[in-house]
Amino acid sequence: MDDYRQQQIDVLKEAVPYSEKLIGAIEKVSEELAGVPFPETHDAVNVIIEGLNWLFEVYNGTKDIIEAGAVDEKEANEGVKELSEALSVNDDVAVSKALVRLSTFVKQLHDAGSRLINE
Numbered sequence: 056m057d058d059y060r061q062q063q064i065d066v067l068k069e070a071v072p073y074s075e076k077l078i079g080a081i082e083k084v085s086e087e088l089a090g091v092p093f094p095e096t097h098d099a100v101n102v103i104i105e106g107l108n109w110l111f112e113v114y115n116g117t118k119d120i121i122e123a124g125a126v127d128e129k130e131a132n133e134g135v136k137e138l139s140e141a142l143s144v145n146d147d148v149a150v151s152k153a154l155v156r157l158s159t160f161v162k163q164l165h166d167a168g169s170r171l172i173n174e
Contacts, residue, residue: 066116067172070113073109073110074164077110078161081103084100084103085151085155085158088154089148103154107157111131121171127159134157134160137153140153
């Protein structure tokens with residue numbers, strides 16, 4: 056295995072367990088946003104966004120080794136656009152929906168990464 060591919064696998068080994076935690080956080084925060092948010096809920100949204108940004112970086116750096124079609128880039132990009140719009144108008148319910156939509160990207164990356172690191 057060449058050095059660059061090994062680096063890609065190594066970053067996926069970090070991203071896979073992280074994505075599991077992020078999925079749980081998205082589910083919890085989305086429920087709060089759709090109902091009655093706690094004072095710390097909006098801080099949690101910011102942390103989730105940082106995590107999503109990192110996973111997008113991971114994906115962009117590894118997509119050449121991830122099986123074609125395993126991650127729906129168009130859907131992920133639409134989710135980012137939806138989240139950006141929801142945040143710009145401070146609509147908690149719309150932020151919740153966008154995060155749920157983006158959790159699909161996180162799950163897809165998790166599954167594709169898991170297959171690669173377990174080969």
